Amino acid sequence: MLVSPGYRVVDYLLVLQPHEELWNTIMEIKRTFAKDYECETALYTKPHITLIRFRQIEMMETRIIQQLKNITMTLSPVKVELKEFDSFPSHTIYINITSKVAIVNIVKALRAPQKLMKLDKDNKPHFITEPHLTIARKLQPWQYEKSWLEFEHKHFHGRFIADHALLLKRREGNKAYQIAGKFMFQNVRVETKQGELFG
Secondary structure (H helix, E strand, C coil), rough: CCCCCCCEEEEEEEECCCCCCHHHHHHHHHHHHHHCCCCCCHHHHCCEEEEEEEEEEEEHHHHHHHHHHHHHCCCEEEEEEEEEEECCCCCEEEEEEEEHHHHHHHHHHCCCCCCCCCCCEEECEECCCCCCCEEEEECCCCHHHHHHHHHHCCCCEEEEECCCCEEEEEEEEEEECCCEEEECCCCCCCCCHHHHHCC
16 A cells, blocks of 8 residues: 555454453464464454444544544443354354344444545445454365364353453454553443534
8 A cells, every 4th residue: 555654554453352261262273273273363463342443544543443442431341242153255254143132232333433444445444234253264175174064063151241442453464453542331420511503
């Protein structure tokens, strides 16, 4: 992507991340997957549930973080229930989420600052409507077919309370994401003063 100096384009993900014990359990599944199916990419993505994916110039980050903070502080923590494995045929194996509605509601609440997340007409923010936790993606047909034979009969159950979201960023050329911000769900009620509505 050609941009002027200082206008570095960055990939961002806003995610929910499981607590440490569950994170380690899922990471172990990803490690085994990487080894058994020659799929190194399963190791690069750490266990998380994506809420929004977008690209933007880095100098917009401060404004985006401020907007996300304003919204997330009004949200309540949600219980996330993970159960069994599923797939997007031919390319992705993931852990199914049975408590999708609560997560989709968070995603809806986060649509307000979408103009800030839009880089250009070809790079609009992607708001996730089918939340899931990826084990491995962009699989080759043989990797998918072989692994799905195993995973469709595997059992998995886990749960965690999502009380914050993380904003992850990755500069072009990097495989790993860094944390750019952490947003607590504080269930803060924002009062609108009557006078201000008609001021």
